[in-house]
Amino acid sequence: MNSTADVVVIGGGVMGASTAFRLAERGLKVTLVEKSFLAGGTTGKSSAIVRQHYSNETTARMALFALSIFQNFAEATGGECGYMPVGFVVLASANDREGLAANVAMQQSVGINTRLLSAEEIREIAPGMAQCKTVLNKKAFLFVHKCQNTVF
Incomplete structure (x- = not known):
């Protein structure tokens, strides 16, 4: 030491x-x-999931920045982190639709690839959940955190 x-x-x-x-x-x-x-x-x-769906703009921007780090982890560190793009779905009740739409608008304004889903899209992803307003963040991902820490 x-x-x-x-x-x-x-x-x-x-x-x-x-x-x-x-x-x-x-x-x-x-x-x-x-x-x-x-x-x-x-x-x-x-849980090792990194998402960009946050209601706080600063946190959302930080998560978006983290996405670029993990997407280019091997080039930056010489090691792998187990990056697995899996997506992230948020379900909201009818009472929360307005707030959810505002969050999505803010996230899109800072460059996050997220959008509201239609009932048809919800049925495709999760049959039976079409009664909820839903958000899909395709750039959310998982990583093998112990491997990632070892590489750093």
Whole structure:
């Protein structure tokens, strides 16, 4: 272990590992400290789905940025993260349709590939769910988080 560092990062989850990676990329001497093993905490227990469907614009923009990182993960890091584009569907009741439409409009305005689905499209994806207003975010994806942390 190094006795000196420009930066010490505490925690080997996705935030700590990616922060350490980006700092090292910029030429800083980085030490990553983890109490157990990489992705041993919350990151390793997550569902590992990354979506862009958020009602907060800043969060939506951050998620969109993350999409580009994971789509180009191998080129950026030299390793694989298990990126699997699977899509993401949001169901909303009739009372929530207006809010859902506003979220979709905001997300589209920042460049997120999302749209409201028709009843026919809903029936194709999930028969029986056509009574709900639904959103499809085709660029949502899963990744193998333990592999991703190891690569960082």
